[in-house]
Amino acid sequence: MTTRDPRAPGLAALAGLIADGTRAACLLALLDGRAWTAGELARHAGVAASTLSEHLSRLVAGGLLAEERQGRHRYVRLADARVAQLVEDLAAQVAPGAAVRPRTLRAASAGSAMARGRTCYDHLAGRLGIAVTDALTERGLLRQDTGFALTDAGVEWFGRAGIALDRTGRRPLARGCLDWTERRPHLAGVAGAALCRHVLEVGWCVRVGSERAVVVTAAGERGLGALLGLSVEGLR
Template identity: 50%
Template sequence: MSNPSTFTEVAALIAEPARAAILLALFDGRALPAGELAFAASITPQTASTHLAKLVAGGLLACETQGRHRYYRLAGAHVAQAIEYLSAIAPLSAIVLKPQSREAQGLRFARCCYNHLAGQLGVAVSQALEKNGYLRAIDDKHFEVLPAGEIWLRTLGIDSRTLKPARQCLDWTERTHHVAGSLGVQLLSAFCDAGWLRRSKDSRAVLVTPKGWAQFKAQLGLDPRDLENLEHKPALAG
């Protein structure tokens, strides 16, 4: 199959559990080798190679070669967005994670969604930006950055005037929107650079540092006690 042109062909590619697990493993925007993706999907390297070839041929993954190694990543933000919306109907995490596992809880609280912040924290930050008059939903797909938001974003080193309109992304665990698009990417990067957040090396989970909680409360009025199901919050980053 090469570049499937029908809905059913694309749906069939995503529907297979091992391929769905591979797509989820790449959901944070990283490029990973076949061995790591085989482990994530609980399949043999040989089986992973077959699935990866189908996903590349189907236009869902891209392959990058560095020396003798091949690295796979999502073909683009449009793929991540499609999976995110499908996951809002039936969460794909159930394929690779037990519903109440520590990892599943951590991913629900805060995770990377194609290089922007998702989960309970991502939604809470988005709602706080609206509450503080920094963003305003202009339709069911986009946010508008307001003048006060432009000023606040500049304190993080972000010039919103150079970015495309902020996109809304439907969060598949929270069933509501978080900030995505170029602004979402810049926000996650700024939060990490400022030491508020730390990305996990082993998964899509994001950890909040003590400095991060202090700054989220001081600047956005976010208190960890206000977040839903806080008892599932993972340990603070050191």
């Protein structure tokens, strides 16, 4: 032990939190941005409640999860957008072509709903997310060719659309998040989150089922068409 980087133990500890199949499954599930109860996660992961309880304690202690106790329930969610980004990045690195074929009709239909549109932590992903990102790019509101940033016209566009962009925090206004099914970047960051929140608030998209799939409504088809010239062909 001579000149070892002092960050090594911390780095190993952080990776160690993710380096377990059960904890990894929890983190991936929590990528939907919502809060889950300990029991839900235990059933999802297929382990005893006691086992999962210990996993959650470690993840919370490590700063990856935030918890909120309500009565006899323990709700957990990802601590913040940085953690979500980290898990997403790691997941994108692994298995660039991890196409897993669904076995049942129900799974196939849920899978295609997920492929059409879903949320990724707090922004839109799937074909819907790509379509929105592409539309923004084509209209000169977002540029991806020299990095990933909104243009001045893009910032204006958010203002005109009545979507507030909080520029006080440290989170970047725009960043690309690599899509799992489409393998192309879609809009994340403050702008991605604000856009996703907006379309859900005004009813242009609604969540379906208990999964993180979302679908475009009739109002959304009109609204997105008018705002972005977006055609939702193949998205409904």
